[in-house]
Amino acid sequence: DVKVTQSSRYLVKRTGEKVFLECVQDMDHENMFWYRQDPGLGLRLIYFSYDVKMKEKGDIPEGYSVSREKKERFSLILESASTNQTSMYLCASSLLMGQNNQPQHFGDGTRLSIL
């Protein structure tokens, strides 16, 4: 079974802090994704990566960056946290790009509160 592990279930940070959210997958998947989930808005894609050191902007990249130094790990970085970044963050992984019937496998999410 695919396992996608997010480092924290709950996180509380202060405005202006630099925040790191970590995600690790154990199935050698090429693709990794970061979403945020907000009530009524569903999931919105922040960034994704299809290979080590590769990244692509999603629909709402502003205020975020990512890092993929190893295939199994994909980090989301809030450069200077703001209250409007309070949300549930979900990481996902899938087999490689171009195979559009491959499902994404999700972690349990990190609920981030910015005070």
Place this chain on the structure above:
Amino acid sequence: GDSVTQMEGPVTLSEEAFLTINCTYTATGYPSLFWYVQYPGEGLQLLLKATKADDKGSNKGFEATYRKETTSFHLEKGSVQVSDSAVYFCALTQAAGNKLTFGGGTRVLVKP
């Protein structure tokens, strides 16, 4: 761009009732369609998928048929249980990139 529209919830049902959650999409090309489920406190799990027109995805008593003529992928279950209480997301992906586009989610509450 691509988009997915699904009915707003919450949907409240009694156990053994019939469940339908409507989902329609707008996309260029030939997307694959998915239903994901999110149980309380958990991430999303794939419930079922369909990759071409007229395909029927099914799992755990749930079914959905890919209708290209109506651009729809409605989710149905004949007899729901309390354990089906969750948020359900309809989603699509295109060949180029495997990025998912999600609907807003529908919360379903099944009462005993």
